[in-house]
Structures are given as C-alpha cells and as structure tokens.
Amino acid sequence: MHNSPFTVTTLGTGAALPARGRYPTAQLVNVHDTFYLIDCGEGTQERLRVAGVNFQRIGHIFISHLHGDHYLGLMGLISSMHLMGRRTELHVHGPPELKEIIDLQLRASGTWLRYPMHVHATAPENGREIMSDPHVTVSLLALKHRVPCTGFLFREARGPRRLRVERLGDVPQFKRAAVKAGEDLVFPDGKRIPNTELTLDPVPARSYAYCSDTAYEPSLVAFLKGVDLLYHEATFTTAMADKAKETLHSTAAQAARIAAEAGVGRLLLGHFSSRYKSADVLLSEAVQIFPNCILSYEGGVFPIESRP
Ligand SMILES: [Zn+2]
Known part of the structure; x- marks a missing residue:
C-alpha cells in the first residue's frame, strides 16, 4: 500500500495542431506532493490553472524536443513565474538549443529573472540519469523522431523497510x-x-515512463521493462501507418506492441492526431494487442500503481 501520491495529470493530449477540446502536450507529474512538468505546449499555464495547480511549486521542467507543440508554452510559464515573484530556483532540462532560445527571448524583452534558472542540455541517450532528489530519479530515453527527442523515466525512490x-x-x-x-x-x-x-520489505518503488514523440522503436523495450505506467504516443491508426512512418510517429497498435514487449503494468495513450474527433478508434486498435490500455484526456489524473 502506498500512502504518498504518485500521479500524472495529462494537461494536453493533442498532436501538432490543436483540435477542439484538445491542447498541445504537457503533463504534470506529482511524486509525494513534489511537482514536475513534462513538456510545455502552448497554453500550459492556463491548463495548470484549470487543474488547480500552483505552478510556483514546479521545480523541474523536462522538454522532450523542440517541435512547437511540445514547448511553445515554456516562455510564457517562465515569465509568469517571474511576474508572480518567484524566488525559488527552476531547472529546465531539454535539447541544447533550448538555452539559446530562452536567453534570446529574455534578452530581447530586457527581462532579468527574479529567480535562479538553470537550463540543462539533454541528448537522446538511454538510461542517463539527469535528476535525482529524495522522491524520484529521472533518466532519459532515446526516442526516434525528426529532431533529437528524449523520453523520461521517473523512478520513485525506494522507501524504508x-x-x-x-x-x-x-x-x-x-x-x-x-x-x-x-x-x-x-x-x-x-x-x-x-x-x-x-x-517487511519496503513498499515496491513505482515507475512512470513518458515516450513522445517517437516512431515505433523496439530498442526502447529493454529500458521500459516492468514499468508500472507507460505513456506512449499514438498519433495514428493502422490505416495511417505510412504517414506514421514518414513523420516518425507511432500508431496505436505500435504503442501497444512496445507495452506488450516491455511487460509494462498499464499503457496510457496520447498525442492524438486532430483528424480523430474521438480517440476511441485508437484505443480499440491498441487493446487488441495490449488489453490494459487507457486513453489520456485533458485534465485526466492517472495514479501510478505498482503491481501486486
Ligand atoms: Zn514532434
């Protein structure tokens, strides 16, 4: 039994273009009431407000790659934290160019942040640990996309006996x-x-993996073994497999295949193409391959549960 929370809130689940009711990618991870943000699509700060989250409590932001639908909300969030008087430090992890992009915008607007911000460069490299605190360790996953792209694996710290x-x-x-x-x-x-x-042994530590955006990439399986909850992008149906291949995205069936091969506890699908008004069509393809599969949705809160 776990007493302390470990949840992921999917703030945005759309791909590329916003569709009605869907927002670009962002997720809030809560580990023991400590907050981490994964990706920061346009409008993320509004989505955090809707979710009732005090975003000054976010200490680390992890950006997977520099396609706009995954990070165009970052500057707005950084600015709002400044305007609201933040003093505590902020760590931003992302591709090397991210620091230059942020610095240029701050310089052009004559902004001197009131709080210390540290930008850490990532690279698609499986297993490299980039952050560790008393609650969680975060390491990288090498995703396969049109630009350098990393996933993130959150492993809860092991508790006492x-x-x-x-x-x-x-x-x-x-x-x-x-x-x-x-x-x-x-x-x-x-x-x-x-x-x-x-x-008695400690309560088993829980784990959450985030894989978006990526083509079907079987080399990930070794690094996802036994993960309790896997979020994997599922941009297209199998009918659009050629398009998925061309744009280096995955179909729902491919996401399910990764989940099945890695033996994860549960699969959470997201990053749905705006051509699908309902994501049910993606779910029905995935469950045929991996039954313990659910759809993410705007504002959905998903607990990470270890398996018995
Ligand atoms: Zn992308």
Whole structure:
C-alpha cells in the first residue's frame, strides 16, 4: 500500500495542431506532493490553472524536443513565474538549443529573472540519469523522431523497510530509524534480533515512463521493462501507418506492441492526431494487442500503481 501520491495529470493530449477540446502536450507529474512538468505546449499555464495547480511549486521542467507543440508554452510559464515573484530556483532540462532560445527571448524583452534558472542540455541517450532528489530519479530515453527527442523515466525512490505491527513493542523508539534502515536490533547484553523478524520489505518503488514523440522503436523495450505506467504516443491508426512512418510517429497498435514487449503494468495513450474527433478508434486498435490500455484526456489524473 502506498500512502504518498504518485500521479500524472495529462494537461494536453493533442498532436501538432490543436483540435477542439484538445491542447498541445504537457503533463504534470506529482511524486509525494513534489511537482514536475513534462513538456510545455502552448497554453500550459492556463491548463495548470484549470487543474488547480500552483505552478510556483514546479521545480523541474523536462522538454522532450523542440517541435512547437511540445514547448511553445515554456516562455510564457517562465515569465509568469517571474511576474508572480518567484524566488525559488527552476531547472529546465531539454535539447541544447533550448538555452539559446530562452536567453534570446529574455534578452530581447530586457527581462532579468527574479529567480535562479538553470537550463540543462539533454541528448537522446538511454538510461542517463539527469535528476535525482529524495522522491524520484529521472533518466532519459532515446526516442526516434525528426529532431533529437528524449523520453523520461521517473523512478520513485525506494522507501524504508516497514516495521511489523506485531513487533512494534520490541523496538525501542530510538532504534526504529536504524531498524527501518535494515539493521538488526542488538541489546546491551548482546542479544540480537535479526532485522527480517522485525520488518517487511519496503513498499515496491513505482515507475512512470513518458515516450513522445517517437516512431515505433523496439530498442526502447529493454529500458521500459516492468514499468508500472507507460505513456506512449499514438498519433495514428493502422490505416495511417505510412504517414506514421514518414513523420516518425507511432500508431496505436505500435504503442501497444512496445507495452506488450516491455511487460509494462498499464499503457496510457496520447498525442492524438486532430483528424480523430474521438480517440476511441485508437484505443480499440491498441487493446487488441495490449488489453490494459487507457486513453489520456485533458485534465485526466492517472495514479501510478505498482503491481501486486
Ligand atoms: Zn514532434
């Protein structure tokens, strides 16, 4: 049982052009009430307001690639954070050109940010860890797209061992932290109780992977093994497979194949082409290959649950 939250809110699920009711890509990840933003399409700050999120609490922003539908909202968000008096530092992770793009816009508008901002360059490289804090570690996934593009893998930090309720009385208060850290309980007279008699394994750490935008890329499977929730782009139906190939996007069936091969817990589809008024047609193709599959939608909140 997990007591602390680990959720993803899909703020925008559209591809390229906004369709009625769909917004360009952005996701808010909440790990233990610490907020991270993935991609920042146009209008993301409004979508955050609609979702009731205080965006000053976002400490890290991860940009997958420099197609406009994934980052044109970034400058607006950075500016609003400034205008609203932010003082805490902000980290932005993205392709190398991103720093130049941000700096030019700040310079041209004569803006000196009130808060420290650090821009970190990414490159499509599987497994490279780019951020780690007490809640989560984030590493890169090498996606296959028309411009350099990275996915992001969020792994929850492993919690402490859990004291067995029936043995609580045996562990003095001042020894509890050490026992939860895995130490045996040793008394002054030398008597020893092994840790395994006193504790249970930690709650399994949960994981979330974000893969957008990308062509069907089987080399990802090794890095997605056992992920609890996989978000994978599903821009087209199988009837449009040629178009998917040409634009380096995926069909819903290809997303499902990746999920099945990686043995993920659940698949969340998104980045729907504006030609589909309803994404149900994409879902029905995907579930034939990978049944535990759901559609993202604007403002949808999806908990990341570890499997039994
Ligand atoms: Zn793209």
